[in-house]
Amino acid sequence: MKEIQSSMAGTVFQILVGEGDSVSKGQTVLVLESMKMEIPVDSEQDGTVKELKVAIGDFVNEGDVLAVLA
Amino acid sequence: MFNRKGQSMMKKILIANRGEIALRIIRTCKKMNIETIAVYSEADADLPFVKQADYSFLIGPSPVVQSYLKAQDILDIAIKEGADAIHPGYGLLSENAHFAKMTEEAGIRFIGPSSSIIASMGDKIKARKTMIDAGVPVVPGQESMAEDLESAVKFADKAGYPVMLKASNGGGGVGMVRCNDEQALTQHFESTKKRSESYFGSGDLFIEKYIPNAKHIEVQIFGSADGEIYHLYERNCSIQRRNQKIIEESPSPQLTDTARSHILKAAVQAAKAVDYRNAGTIEMIVDESENAYFLEMNTRLQVEHPVTEMITGIDLVEWQIVTAQNIPVPITGQHQIKENGHAVEFRLYAEDPVTFYPSPGELTKASFPEGENIRIDFGYEQGNKITPYYDPMIAKIIISDETREACLMKAEKVLDEVSIEGVKSNLPLFKTVLNSESFKSGHYHTQSLQQMKKGEN
Incomplete structure (x- = not known):
């Protein structure tokens, strides 16, 4: 199982993929908001989004799992 | 230490901030013979403000919640080191009423308005109500x-x-x-x-x-220790990305004298309504028919304050410190605050000029031209890292000249000589703006940058 983790603490600002979508390496899957910045989180591998672990507005810490890829 | 009038003078100030603004505050403190204490996170250990302060203390790991937002830890250092005052800069704890209150209660001066003013303006719904009651038009x-x-x-x-x-x-x-x-x-x-x-x-x-095609115009306000409220003219901050300013200028182009004097008057009225002290900014939205509406008040020094300093010749940080000592600012009336020429500021960010996403990394090269009426507020030195933990602003480039036309021509030359390597920056975007019809004519608004990027203007 492959996971997409948060690179830093922040608030989930945008989610750009849905469960079941296929994503490729380097694709931005969601955008975090922190310190007035929007920070993209990219997938590190190809795969299909099996589960989204967060919703818009959630606060996440560095290392939290944001999505699970199959 | 006392001055000639017997008022007690500050000897040591703790700066609860980082980067360029910490350095900028250190500069004025040095001029005033005041010692400075810097506090810094692990990520910032190599930054110039840490070296240039007289004393520096590591406060914690890189994320702001573990360092620059640790109000009690910062206050403890101020107490232990015998600081007379804390300057909060902008962002971070600067508009945190609780921190201002803790500081006041510890017998240390908070360089800014009182905690109650910060609280009343920080709640935007309450601030709107206060302004309506004071007869100031609100959106x-x-x-x-x-x-x-x-x-x-x-x-x-x-x-x-x-x-x-x-x-x-x-x-x-x-x-x-x-x-x-x-x-x-x-x-x-x-x-x-x-x-x-x-x-x-x-x-x-x-x-x-929502007000379409609006200008974002703000007025620099100053509340002196004797209760007088002054304005230091306006700044047009309508070139924005994601509702955040990247280019500011003063005076604002394309504003009739009638509208301008109305805006300045409304801003003074707004500051009087809360019996404001120290530096503050009244932000307004101005619609196509030049109706001005109160948006919010920022109860601190603004990022873009150098634009105002360039045209008025006033050191706002010096005025802030004087006011925190309960000494009136050294003027006898509004007429003594004069504006000379035109100034523009560009906020240089380590970010992708197209997506506006931050682009952290090592600043392998950073060089800026020097010259008369060119001011570079730069918080790093070559070889420093722009880390992902904080706002990725690299520097502020401020240029002034006698007229807007001369100022913008000079700006283009100055920007051509700026060289940044190692990180992506929004430098190319400034050229797009300077060459756009809407910016050249001064008829620009808060959506103009998006339109320029699409090549619509």
Whole structure:
């Protein structure tokens, strides 16, 4: 199982993929908001989004799992 | 230490901030023979402000919640080191009423307004009410918070779309979303509420009417220790990305004298309404017919304050420190604050000029031209890292000249000589703006940058 983790603490600002979508390496899957910045989180591998672990507005810490890829 | 009038003078100031603004405050302190204490996070250990302060203390790991937002730890250092005052800079703890109060209660001066003024202006719904009571026009909107989606929709129907959905405790362009119709409002309501809860600690929202093609004009205000309120003219901050300013200029182009004097007067009136002390900014939205509406008040020094310093010749940080010592600023009236020429500021960010996403990395090269009427407020030195933990602003480039035309011509030359390597920067974007018809003519508004990027102007 492959996971997409948060690179830093922040608030989930945008989610750009849905469960079941296929994503490729380097694709931005969601955008975090922190310190007035929007920070993209990219997938590190190809795969299909099996589960989204967060919703818009959630606060996440560095290392939290944001999505699970199959 | 006492001055000739027997007033006690400050000897040591702790700066609860980082980067360029910490350095800028150190500069004025040196001029005033005041010692400085820097506090810094692990990520910032190699930055110039840490070296240039007289004393420096590591406060914690890189994330702000573990370092620059640790109010008690910072205050403890100030107490232990015998600081007379704390300068909060901008962002971070600068508009944190609780921190200002803790500082006041510890017998240390907070360089800014009182904690109660900060609290009253930090709550945007309350601030709107205060201004309405004082007779200052505000953006048409809700007088109380939108309890739920239903009341928000009801209000938006009455006001007419588009509307702005905003967090009451938000500010600085964060926690607001434009909704073009009921569907958009419905879609954004819960997520905006949730985001402002995690971001600002309160999910209170309110609705304002969206004003199209508006100029964002703000007035620099100063409340002297003797109770006098002065203005230091306006700044046009309409070139924005994601509701955040990137280019500011003063005076504002394309503003009639009538509108201008009305705006300056309204700003002074707004500051008087709260018996304001120290440096503050009244932000206004000016519509196409030049109607000005109060947006919010920033109870601190602004990022773009150098634009005002360039045209007035006043050192705002010096005035802030003087005021914190309870000494009136050294003028006898508004007429002594004169404006000379024109100034423009460019905020150079380590970010992708197209997506605006931050681009951290090592600043392998950073060089700026020097010269008369060129001011570079730069918080790094070559070889430093722009880390992902903080706002990625590299430097502020401020240029002034006698006229707007001369100032913009000079700006183009100065920007051509700026060289940044190692990180992506928004430098190319400045050229796009300078060459656009709307910026050249001065007829630009808060949506202009988006249009320029699409090549529409």
